[in-house]
Amino acid sequence: MRYRQFFLPLVLAVVFLSSCHSPKKGPAPSWPSTTNETHPWTRWWWHGSAVNAKDLTDNMEQLHEAGFGGLEITPIYGVKGFEDQDLSFQSNEWMDMFEHTLQEGKRLDLGIDLANASGWPFGGRWIQADDACKYVAYKQYHVKRGRKLTEKVEFIQKPILRTVGTKLKLEDIKFPISSNTNLQEMALDQVRFQKPLPLQTLMAYSNQGDVIDLTDKVDANGQLDWTAPEGDWDLYAVFEGWHGKMVERAGKGGEGNVIDHFSEKAAKDFLAFYDSTATGHNLSGLRAFFNDSYEVDDANGEADWTPKFFDEFKTLRGYDLREDLPALFGKDSEEMNSRVMCDYRETISDLLLTRFTNVWADWAKSHNALIRNQAHGSPAAILDLYEASGIPETEGTDPMRIKMATSAGHVSGKPLIACEAATWLDDHFLATLSKSKQNFDRYLANGVNHIVYHGTPYSPINDPFPGWMFYAAVHYAPTNSWWPDLKSLNQYVTNSQSFLQHAAPDNDLLLYFPIYDAWSERGRSMLRHFGMHTEELTKELSQSLLSQGYTFDYISDRQIQTLSGEKDLIKAKGATYKTILIPTCEYIPLQSMKKLKALAEGGATIIFESKLPMDVPGVADLKERQKSYDELIASIEFQEENDMEVARVGNGFFICCSDISSMLKRRSVYPEEMASLGLWFSRVERLEGTAYFICNWTDKAIDQWVKIESSGEEAAWFNPMNRAIGKAEVKKLSDSQSEVYLQLQPGETLILQWYPYSFDLDNYPVYEQNENKTELAGEWTVSFIHGGPSLPPTFTTEKLQSWPEISDELKVFSGTAAYKTQFSKPSETAAGYRLDLGEVYQSAKVILNGEELQTLYGPSYSLVIPSEKLKDSNELEIRVSNLMANRMIEMDKEGGQYKKFYNTNFAAHERENRGADGLFTAASWEPLPSGLVGPISLTPLQTKTIN
Template identity: 65%
Template sequence: MKRTHLLILFAFLFISQSCTDSAQKEASAEWPEITAETKPWTRWWWHDSAVNPKDLTANMEELQEAGFGGLEITPIYGVKGHENKALKFQREEWMKALEFTLKEGERLDLGIDLANASGWPFGGPWIQADNASKNIKFKTYSLNGGESLNEKIKLIQQPLVRAVGHQVDISEVKFPISSNTNLRELALDQVRFEKPLPLQTLMAYGENDEVLDLTDKVGEDGTLNWEAPEGNWQLYALFEGWHGKMVERAGEGGEGNVIDHFSEEATRTFLKDFDDHAGNVDISGLRAFFNDSYEVDDASGQADWTPQFFEEFEARRGYDLRTQLPALFGNDTEDTNARVLCDYRETISDLLLEKFTVVWADWSEAHGAIIRNQAHGSPANILDLYAASHIPETEGTNPMRIKMATSAGHVSGKPLIACEAATWLDEHFRANLADAKQNFDRYLSHGVNHIVYHGTPYSPQDAEWPGWMFYAAVHFAPTNSLWPDMKALNDYVANCQSFMQNSTPDNDILLYFPIYDAWSERGREMLRHFGASREDLTKDISEFLLDKGYTFDYISDKQIKQLQVEDDQIKAPGANYKTIVVPTTQYIPLATMEKLIQLAENGAKIVFEDHLPASVSGMFDLENRQKKYHELTSSLEFEKQENLSSAQIGKGEILLGDELDMMLQKVQVYPEELAGKGLWFNRVSREDGVCYFISNWGDQTIDEWVTLQRPATEAVWYNPMNRASGKAKLKNSDKSKSQVYVQLKPGESMILQFYKSDVDLEDYPVWEEQNQKYVVEGEWTVSFEKGGPTLPETYITTKLTSWTEQSDELQKFSGTASYKTTFEKPEGDAPAYILDLGEVHESATVYMNGEKLGTLLGPVFQITISTESLKPTNELEVKVSNLMANRIISMDKSGENYKKFYNINFAANKRENVGPDGLFTAVNWEPLKSGLVGPVSLSPVSETDL
């Protein structure tokens, strides 16, 4: 009996093990979970914070239903006529509105972020002159031995006032700024008052390198009590100026001075106002605090000083900057000028990191939240600023600018990397959903995995169309005529991000960012800003790598210190890499070069373009540091190999040469062929295996075998527009690469997920069109479902044209129309047909026999229909939404006023659309094409076996 039990037990274990082995051999190919965080978010503009619970709930429910996963509250300027509804920023009623919003967010599963400032940059009425942004001014004097200075050591700041959209005289502005009761109307951008500036230091420089500090010899009235010793003397007097930058686009209670970003006291003073008013408010539902891009210096002059700068400089750079003021301002030898200026700029960078970014991040964590930070445009190494942020965020369309944020996120291991998406895609009211998708795909292909629209205004339900709007947005709000198809776009983003967020980067190259070269090069201004638009410092090599299809992330000197080597892989906190590439570089810190050589000794492969850096950076202890550097580099024994030189060092290798392709091949780094096909892509690593996001924004269909630089046992295509999936066709896979058949129409994107074992899925079809086309002819019934200014009458037509050609009324209409017709099933035995809608303005949702087939955003409006879904006679319905533009044209021509905002009311994107009043106008536009223009056709297709 016991023996029988044992046999049964062994049999059970055998069967269980067999099932386990079988499960291990077969992967589960499933869509990842969709969460609030994988969905796109949107910046939620609160005009003057004139919000109320009823409309907050209504707005949030509409956004949630449209597929948004979260909202970022940014209070901005107000709407004329609603002044009495404004909630003063961060005061009691405002805090209640924030708390209510957070509770509604929890109910609706909408995440909530909050911009720390009303507008941008950080600042407000509680920031007084002592904590406001500063600049440095200087004067020079010459004295010979025995002479005394006749003039007083004084500098009077000249008055300046800049305002948005109108002229303001300085006499209209009172000091301090917080005493002005009409800041909303003034809309100040920058203010300086005429006043004497405080002296920071007075230094004298003699002919024999003698340096004297004369600061304590200057009387209160500016008289210098000093007689010059023998020889010629140059005197430098430094004064602390008031930069005068005001918070841009601020709402009620948020107007005022911008903070000194290099002062911890200023940062904490700014943040304390929130603390002072949030004591009894439950903000536990808040995910993150947000900071818009560093736009302090988009004004007259720069904010380039802080009162403690001399002390901070000496602590970091090891010498007293006051001894080198001639070099700071470019009046010493070329080499000394470059080195002192570099040290000054590096100190500014350190202060922006340590006194603002880190302080703000720590403060946020103390509130149980994180920070989402736009660091671009800062006078600092923005890679380090982004790395210190919980969620780095970028904006714009330049790949190098985007990759600054994503690189720092990848290297430091940030799970989310955000973008300010869809800003100024076109002129007002002319951006369509395909434009937005292209913008999103650009971000996704360069490593962003958290799309945040820019944005959606809060608007009361009773506001007249088009509701409340923001001057620089694409107006993706419920009043937009494209709103019926917004969820399709948002679902697409969520499907893509469900893969990209649950991944780690899989890039081959770390590209050193040679910021010390930029810091050492004198320009028109004291500071250099990075990532504001395009990034010229590495433009040539970055564009070469991108165009060729090499995958890379930028890395800073601070981040290089964190690298390790394991199994010949260079390990950063967030990802592994195959090599480090150092572009042609003049200056490099000694510590960075030492670390690179140490990495090579441990097995890393380091590539230097052209030559090793010529010198260490900076001024302190230069002779000793330069000696160590030359000893370090001269110990490398290079051997010439064709067009490159190689030095074996420890377990690794250092390469020099001007043919980057050859050196990268030498270290077994190869480009992705996808780039050569004009495809955008992002390669990541997921638990299941390597994963590619691939997007085609060329003007031709890609329909061919493409080599990928990763091996595949099995691969599955996931279509994020319709959630279809199926096995990809693979061949010739080896240990380093594979081939996959790619079929992508213009504007189409796919996810390609590799698996380590077999998957139980049908093949994703590769369609081959036959040389036949059936045009859908006959009557179309066109009825209008939503929009305005009024709903036009239904009409019937046998010829598809823009609905604007039907009547004057339809030229004014923006909204959605339903096109219905019937057609006979084509003859033949094709397994499927491509339904081509032809020309569509602007997006379309397709129904066949009452069943929704999908939403098409363009630029190609095609959808595949299986033969089984067709009946002998079929009803086709296409719901098409056009742009807001036609209704706006009518409003502008008839003088209807929708431009009723304070501050920047209502800027045009293009000069030709600026009216006599300086505001945007569409009065010169002709009605834009709208609706289903066609021709609509069916083309039989068959699935190819390749």
Template identity: 65%
Template sequence: MTPKSYLKIIFTALVIGLIGSSCQKPQQVTWPEKTNETKPWTRWWWHGSAVNAGDLTANMEELEAAGFGGVEITPIYDVKGYEDQSLSFQSSEWMAMFEHTLKEGQRLGLGIDLANASGWPFGGPWIGAEHACKNVQFKSYSLKGGEKLNEKVQFIQPAAVRAVGHRVDISEVKFPISSNTNLQELALDQVQFEKPLPLQTLMAFNKNGEVLELTDKVDSDGTLNWEAPEGDWNLYAVFQGWHGKMVERAGTGGEGNVIDHFSEEAAKLFLADFDKNAKDIDLTGLRAFFNDSYEVDDARGDSNWTPLFFDEFKNRRGYDLKQYLPALFGNDTEENNKRVLCDYRETISDLLLDRFTKVWAGWAESHQAIIRNQAHGSPANILDLYEASHIPETEGTDPMRIKMATSAGHVSGKPLIACEAATWLDEHFLANLSAVKQNLDNYLANGVNHIVYHGTPYSPKAEEYPGWMFYAAVHFAPSNSWWNDLKEVNRYVTNCQSFMQNSTPNNDILLYFPIYDAWTERDRTILPHFGGHTEELTSQLSNHLIKSGYTFDYISDKQIGKLTCQNQSIFSGNVKYKTILIPATDYIPLETMQKLMALAEGGATIIFEKELPNDVSGLSDLAARQKEFQTLVKSLNFQTTGEVSSASHGSGKIVKSANVPELLNSENIYAESMADAGLWFNRVIRPEGTCYFISNWSGKTIDQWLTIQSSGKEAVLFDPMTEEMGKATVKKTSGIQSEVYLQLKPGETRILQWYSSAVEATDFPLWQTSNTSTDLKNEWEISFTKGVPSLPESYKTSELKSWTEESDELQKFSGTASYKTTFKKPAEDASTYVLNLGKVHESAVVILNGEKLGTLVGPDFQINIPGALLTENNELEIQVTNLMANSMIDLEKRGVQYKKFYNINFAAHERTNVGLDGTFTAMHWNPLESGLLGPVNLTALTKLSVELIKTK
């Protein structure tokens, strides 16, 4: 081939390439696929399981129409007056209704989960004392050489009983618990019968370090047949007690003992009852079994023992706990006390993981189902419990508590991470949809991608208003006045979750959870519990990180053991992180320290806050482990520059400093500036590129450039409430950083999605308002379209104020009013106007000239109106819905008995709302402001020039 021919081929190839690239069409921008899992779900309480096929279908059709994607069935306490309709939990009749629900779920496209217990924690009438939760008790005795013990080796458990909402005497309760026929009325929380406890071991210790086991020298009546040898002897007798925790809020057939969560035999026995009763049931359509948190130890004392504990401890910790009973109970050297207690607590943690959580998960898989698990509140490393769950689920509002579940889900590659949303947002009937959205955004910003409301009671269609209700929840049910507007919130959740699901987390830091520090320090209870409140172990550091905009996931010791390093990045499965941050901690397992060093050797950067840990945890083979630990530490040659000390190790390094932000920035790990602006956010990776959920609950309007720690070819903004979308206004900066211009009113949300190629979309509009506005002070015609107790008469007014000021009848009304007025097109011509409704109680649907423009739930009640929709004369309708509180005040004052439930009946959230009968009351409330209060005005908008903004 001649050089000329070669050049001709090259030229032709270049031309073809250029033509091909010029013909490549920009990528179409669309919303991700919607499924029943991208929609929100709801907990569906079956009170007393007093359900029937017709009402089950009717309830489910209402839920599907409101935009729900699935339900979690939780049978709960009974309703007074409906005892003859209650179905005993997991009976054949109950199973028939469950099967009907599964079939209807398939017809309606609703997913179905099922709580394994009626109420919580796991337990029921088929759990006897042998498999019920237990505790440890001990007695100590002192003998001198030649003496015999002159008292019985015996522990009589005193009788005790606690019930919900009333006093019960132990004489009213029979043993066994299952023999009581009035358990709904008793509403037992914890029961301990007076009886001798079985001896687990008797050990003798002298000051010379001699240890003798005397268990086989104790007769059945407690007599010790042993004379103390020469010296001073301390005897420790360990007894197995009955903790006595009852299943909380159980319905008929679900009342009884809570299981021993540390016993595989007890877990399997509990689950076998479902197997027995469901053997002829078609479980097609069942997605998951559910556990409504641990919550065993919210009774008096801890459940902290199991019959095989001594054997389990020896197998797991490598030494015999019987030999160290003084240390277990805090009577040895301080060093031994701490280390043995740590080992005891770690063993409890292991048992809850291996003997309950994994057993339950495996059982669910045998039914072609998965588990959804609330692990918080457990005396265990809940990161490991969450990892063992197919769908980790959290609750509460503390970001650190939420991140315990989402972190475990991220680190272990879980596609769904759920939450129990909107529990006790306010007192009954006072939570509006703005508060609901804020609660949901808090979850979405902290990594949740599967919202489950708390919740919706099953209620018969013929039941009078307000129907059946749960004692501790926002009332997500058709009888709530804002039910129709909830559909818009559900659509919003669906849009957000369609982005947040089918994604990979994109957090920079793995934050070690130093649980061994907590396990080593003795406190008022023998077992610390985790995930119930802000985790004090890391709260100062973790709160600083999140408030500063650093992205992180918690990680446990077991999870660290599975990490790998490649190209200086740390991988947990296919999820990539930049570093591991170890908070200031005293104790760490040798295996964890060895793994951290191995990761550094492979190229990773490991960051320690302040200093390296002081010591290894636990007691077994302590001297050898301490020696190995010190060898690792001394192998590091730190060089200090400023506040940062660094030691090379292999192809990576170990760095330490008290100034964590400086440490992170030195490793090119930067905070997202959105946090400084008061924005909540979550960053993930989707097939198209980096994606952000961004929500504004700062209390102020955001209108500014923000630096973000990502980039791409182009970025698109999506408004998940209005479904508007368009190209973001972006400035590229150095590295992977970019700047994006954001406008967000209080309560607004955007999804920011990067794309790796050009996209076909118009620009997302950025607006500035004119200095003049048109006040709509015309006469308003107000009519009432839906609500209770009855529809009031229509009226007209030129003064917008709460409708409760119009008449006594309107003070009692909860529902929707239509506000209609007419107005002329503003003199200031514009392509778009903003309609500001001013003050609204509590949500509003905006309709212009017969066309629905949108639903507003607050806290900001503004909506943009295209100028093309305005004519010379326009009709504006605002459909405003208030809270159900006003109608409930009226019910209370009229003495209508809607609080007719067993067990807790209807509890108040605030003590000021507790009535004389101990239940919630709204009797003394004044009617809440309701309706459109305004002022209402219309203001012209002009688009901000992209060129102008880019130079701003």
């Protein structure tokens, strides 16, 4: 069932019924069914949208064959030499190709998403200055009694010009931006013209507390017609500036101003362009529209204003900000400065949610589509932005950043939570499939269940090697030398997501995100951005919880209002939790504390780290709110109890203590022991019972009993890499705790699934090995079956070496070689044999007697061969693919002909890999180790007796 809000009650019902009427036997475990959404998707870059129907179809068939389930189309900058083939973004011709793609997607069962902008953030040629992003500027003046202001009320915007890889002068650029005919060549990043800014307001404040609005007394020339009355007066003039941010990496027709994300008019004007061009096209089959993060403020200054801000502020915060401009700009008392700044930032947050995100989501619904949204980096309560998204999407490697998206998805019951995977995983041509798997596993272990690769460029099939490439991603494309091995990794992702998508989250606690503390701390800039790095607000606490093995989701103030109680549990739309943990914080809204108290009265336990919050944030009705807050706190009577302060609140509790573990133990919340072993994991609730996704990215094998915080009648192991299934060895400790015997090699993943019944299934093999290792030291036939610049001749050898050590030809070769040898079955009787390949560069497909066993990526290049698969005489084939770096080194030495793009034109990730022209180069690299180096060995394994 697709939607978790329907699925979760069914899960709970089945669990309840099974506990009451548990059958003695049930069906044997099997792999869940798959859809195109359980397969990984990839971002599909359309360079210059220089696409045609034939190559679109050919590209899509290659991606479908490689195991991808869907594509997200993101048009970006063009390719030099293909200008005559570029299609202007969302033109009629572009829409024809988009329509063709959607129809081919239906034929191939490939889902399709579309980025609403060509590049990012949202914007384009059709966005004029009135809808472009804005910033606020101010000037302060002083006038004494009986005097007039002689200085003009004026603010001249300083010019800014930032480009990507081009050298221009501001006079080379016309206003408006859309009037420039060569925007691809210009590659503009930010443009501000020197001009006077529109006055928003002029307010006068006397030392006696009087406030006067002088805006209408300023003439068109900036002269103020006003004589100061009694007192000394400070005047604050607020101006609206043009931020100047341009759409990054835009293709033809998509270049131009970034929109004002705080303006409903700007959002609707931006989206209307798609409506105007979609007419007459069959665009059914589009799943979602995509937004590639906020990223407006990665330029000079911030976009922190909108033309209607004063009116919006008064409506949302309940008072006129114009009367408190000194506090807004940090010139009032410390407390007032803090409170007004908090209200300003909360208003920005509300506008980003209601004037952009919700407007965009409602618009998408009119096209029968969802929105897939990257909210991180926004100056807003990003948990609320993610909740407003049909598919929340994260990126990066910080677990807390990942959890911002997954938490919002869990709390609100989103069936899919996506990620932009493997961005800048390494510098060009160095990323391995092992690093890819590690990157994917980090996402899956932190709640993501819909991986989107970053990414795959559209490339004409006949374009010379290496085809078209993107500047900031792993090259998940057919010209990569390890492309033949990618399908098995895609199948691994599919197998893993088939469990994690058809599930509800099973985390124990909600961790309050105290955003009002961040909003109340002025800092160096007007805005605070969230979700880009580990959040300082909860950094120490959240990292401690994660490292100890506690399972949690973040929750916002807005989300707290949606919670309900059920006995002593806390129910969100998409999940059920045991408690809420409030980190040490200064501020919390009155409504949030009222809701927490109501939950406690219904039976919930609310845990506060060290102490209760001290105050309510903001300015409006402050004394009344503070009085109500103090009365609420006074109604809660705490008693000392074992180094805690405990208050009975109705049927539940408020608990204050600095020892979080002790408080959680009181609520029967225990950490998962596997975290102390360095394992990554995710725990979910499926129709059959609790399931765990477990991966080992330590440098040591795990071979022991592990305590887990769940139970059932029996459990099975599923290996998502080779689809092996077997019954798990378990010891039930209680209805909620068990021990399971876990054997896990470095880099390996297993999925544990509980069932409410017993079943017939062979045990998942658990082995112990002896020291009788047999080295396969015979003759190898090495033939090259894929790659270039040409295929080297076949040769035989008894000494395995890295390719660059063998010949000059192999120094520059990138591709796949098949190593074949014959060997006899070892004489020692064994349950199985561990085949260890020794050193491998970089991936290896193992084929025994014509049967493909598994593809290995490292860090451990070994697998277990069941004894029955070995014959008296055996043929072993190992197909090894290296990195494409060696071939690219030679290309760069010859001039780097592949760097033919507008805009970034192939930037380097690491400074040392920049050439004299500022572009990436591998010309100084030495050839990388490649191929099968070994030694290759077979070690007998015996079935381990587990006590």
